[in-house]
Amino acid sequence: MTSQDEVAGALEPPTKRRRLSLEQSDKHEHNLEVSLPSMQAFSPEQKKEFEVGIQTYVNPRSEVLEGVLKQRYSDFIVNEILPNGEVVHLTSTKAPRQKQHKAVNDSAQLSTAQASGDEVSQRGEPTSEIVQQTSKANDPEQNANNLPDVAEADREKLVGYFNEDAVEDILKLYHSIKEHPSRKAHEHSTVRTAFTTDRSVRSQIHQHIREVFKSTIESSTDHDGVLILKAANTNSRGKQQGNSWNRPQNKNQRPGKLGWLDRGGEYLHFTIYKENKDTMEVVSWLTRNLKCNAKSFQFAGTKDRRAVTTQRCSAYRIEAERLEAQNRTLRGSKVGDFEYHHQGLELGDLSGNEFVITLRDCKISNAENAFTNLDAFTQDLQTRMQSLHSNGYINYYGQQRFGTFSTRTDVIGRYILQENFQAACDAILTFQQDALDAAQQQDSTTTIGQDDKNRALAIHTWRRDKTLNAALDILPRKFSAEAQLMRHLTKQPSDYLGALMTIQRNLRLMYVHAHQSYIWNMAATNRMKLYGSKVVPGDLVLVNEHKDKATSLNDTTTSTVTATDADGEQIIDPAPHDRAAQSDDIFERARALTENETTSGAYTIFDIVLPQPGHDILYPNNESGAYYKTFMSTPEGGELDPHNMRRKHREFSLSGSYRKVVGRIGQEFSVEAHRYTADNEQLVKTDLDNLYTDRDSHANGASGGHETPEKSDEILVRQGDKIAAVLKFQLGASQYATVALRELSKGGIAQYKPDFSGGR
Structure with a gap:
């Protein structure tokens, strides 16, 4: 690992890079600089950041904003953003009340639905149109080819939303889907067009697009407010129109019980609201109480533990009434906003997250008037936030990616990539001696968390006595990787690869992806030191984003299917048949920029990408790309060859x-x-606070009571001698709010630590 002397030496260069030349500055809207922090007042937290490659800043400024993050878990509020741009909020904990009717077989249900032609509610049963499509599900190819033309009224509505050119492009995409229904989603074109900033109107447009094009076109909004339209993946279209709907209902179905078709689908989508809990902790609790398999539940991504978070989840063939009943005993979490759908969620089915973050005890270095002039402090915050949008921040993987234990997850991943499986198992099963001492002495005054003490005692007991049951009785349930390793190694002490393979797939993949992320962080720091914001020949851009700019593509390799791990990062399996259905079933390809393109002004630093090392990617054709081979050959880089990332184990x-x-x-x-x-x-209301306020207001309103409930991000105004900053912003999937805050504060924000959490 990097020593403290090496850290100090690396931080000695000047704090600012030279600015771009005037000629180059004129050709780029964003003229960024890169600075390195000085070693003075380099905190232990900053040293940890440095060790995982988080070393530079984009926008140099002398004032450090000091503050405390997550002093209360309600200081960090995260709401998931759906692919259509809608921010997820918990609005109801009640199950939709369905009409009860006598159970009938599928053919009778379809016949009745076709005859009635009635539409049904968004949260309930499918529309008659979907039922009609279902009746033809035995011939999906014919069904796709017979999609109706767009009505003139619908076309005029689309022109009102966009412009003639954009509508023509959308219609071309639609006709391409009609003519070639068996093509994969990425084989059709992608349409990008300007979009309204009015969120209520956005939702209407997304809904209208789904209705007009029969869910064959997916719409989403990127960070710059651009609407992106692409073909729905073939699996999604098959699920909507395919044979699963043609199966008969359960023959043992009770009279008066609605079938899944009548409800709207076999997958129940719902919102999970949680406080100071892991996503998997809530899901595990639900599976135990519902007595179902954990695989029944799917979600788009995990969320922070020490936070208040709201996200969507789906459950296969779980009734809303059963989930609603769990709210009576759920602690620190709630479920609600139930809807039945034809398909479940997948990891990565989100466009990002919205954050409402409270920073406490704020101070600005060299700005003592910040406490006497609140307006000046607010203006400073506004300037910093504007810089985060205009100039951005180095898109580092945050420290969460590398774990909070003494053995980082990327180190475990490095051992796995070196095929040193024993070292990987030993690294997972390490613990700090302080935690064991506190557990054995039953020290109640220590700041070490009880879970960490129990973890250390459980592993120690297993290593010493080889008694599995005694160790598992002590080990907290959330340490599933440790439990799986101990179970397997008790039976087969030398089978370290087999032990690793018993760990949940997303978790064991996260180890190797963490090492990729560590290398990426180091490469990003190197690239910004070399070139700053300047776009140089050999830099990489994504092919799919810049088809309109490129005169030719250097890479025409067939796409590779991707999945994502629990952090929302891509998992690429090299075997072509090993698929995972995704809403965006495409692996991005990149190409190198030519010298003419870099001087054209068509590309900025926001377009440039760097690869995570692998056997199916392109490296930059410049000094930035050469760095991969140099760094990865070192012990810290894993002594790996960036051009040879294939392993015996797929x-x-x-x-x-x-x-x-x-x-x-x-x-x-x-x-x-x-x-x-x-x-x-x-200082800020949560969704649950809002929900209770709404109920109270509704109840009192019936007797002439309260006003309209407050919004979830409304400040609970206080007076006092301390300053709190409340920041609300949105980030894309797999972007880290803590990294953005690091740029905003110049490293002055310290994360509150309620107890010691260094188990490994």
Whole structure:
């Protein structure tokens, strides 16, 4: 690992890179600089960041914004953003009330639905149109070819939303899908067009697109507010119109019980609201109480533990009424907003997250008037946030990616890629001696968390006595990887690869992806040191994003199918038949820029990507690309060959992927500065606070009661001698709010640590 002397030496260069030449500056809207922090006042947290490659800043400024993050878990509120741009909020915990009727077989249900032609509610049963499509499900090819033409009224509506050119492109995409229904989604064109910033109108447009084009076209909004339309993947279209709907209902179905077709689908989509809990912790609790398989539940991505988070989840053949009943005993979480759908969620089925973050005890270095002039402090925050959108931040993988234990997840991944499976198992089963000492002495005054003490004691007991049951009785349930390793190695002490393969797939893949992320962080730091914001020949851009700019494509390789791990990162399996159905069933390809393209002004730093190392990616054709071979040959880099990432075990044979070098927050953001006194004061309302306020207001309103409930991000205004900053912004999937805050504060934000959490 990097020593402290090496850290100090690396931080000695000047704090600013030279600015671009005037000629280059004129050709680029964003003229960024890169600075390195000085070693002075380099905190332990910053040293940890440095060790995982988080070393530079984009926008140099002298003032450090100091503050405390996550002092309360309600200081970090995360709401998932759906692919259509809708922000997920918990609005109801009640199951939709369905009409009861006498159970009938499928053919009778279809016949009745076709005869009635009645539409049904969005949250309930499918429309008659979908039922009619279902009746033809035995011939999906014919069904796709017989899609109706777009009515003139619908076309005029689309022109009202966009313009003639955009509508023509959309219609061409639609006709392409009609004429070639068996093509994969990525084999059709992608349409990009300007979009309204009015979120209520956006939702209507997304809904209208689904209705007009019969869900054959998917729409989503990127961070810059651009609408992206592409063909729905063939699996999604098959699920909507395919044979699954032609199966008969359960013959043992009770009279008066609605079938899945009548409800709207076999997959129940619902919202999980949680406080200070892991996503898997809530899902595991639900599976135990519902007595169902964990595989029944799917979600788009995991969320922070020490936070208040809201996200969508789906469950296969679970009734809403059963889930609603769990709210009576759920602690620190709620479920609600139930809807039945034809298909479940997949990892990655989100466009990003919206954050409402409270920073407490804020101070600005060399700005003592910040506490006497709240307006000046607010203006400073506004300037910093604007820079996060205009100039961006280095799109590092945050420290969460590498774990909070003494043995980082990327180190475990490095051992796996080196095929040193024993070292990988030993690394997972390490613990800190302080945690064991505290557990054995039953020290109640220590700041070490109880789970970490129990983990250390369980592993120690297993290593010492080889008694599995005694160890598992002590080990907290959430440490599933440790439990699986101990179970397997008790039976087969030398089968380390077999032990690793018993760990949940997403988790064991996260180890190797963490090492890829570590290399990416180091490469991003190197690239920004070399070139700053300048776009240079050999830099990579994504092919699919710039088809309109490119005169020719250097890479025409067939696409590789991807899945994502629990952090939302791409998992690429090299075997072509090993598929996973995704809403965006495409692996991005990149190409190198020519010298003419770099001087054209058509590309900025926000377009440039760097690869995670793999056997199916392109490396930059410049010094930035050469760095991969240099760094990866070192012990820290794993002594690996970036051009030889195939392994005997397919799962660890990495194809690689691409990631933008510079990220930015969405253009819609807000800042507030408020005074407060007590650290335990809650300064922002959560979705659950809002829900209760709504219910109280509704109940009182019936007797002439309260006003309209407050919004979820409304400040609970206080007075006091301390300053809190409340920041609201949006980030894309797999972008880290903590990394954006690091750029905003110049490393001055410290994360509150309620207890010691260094188990490994």
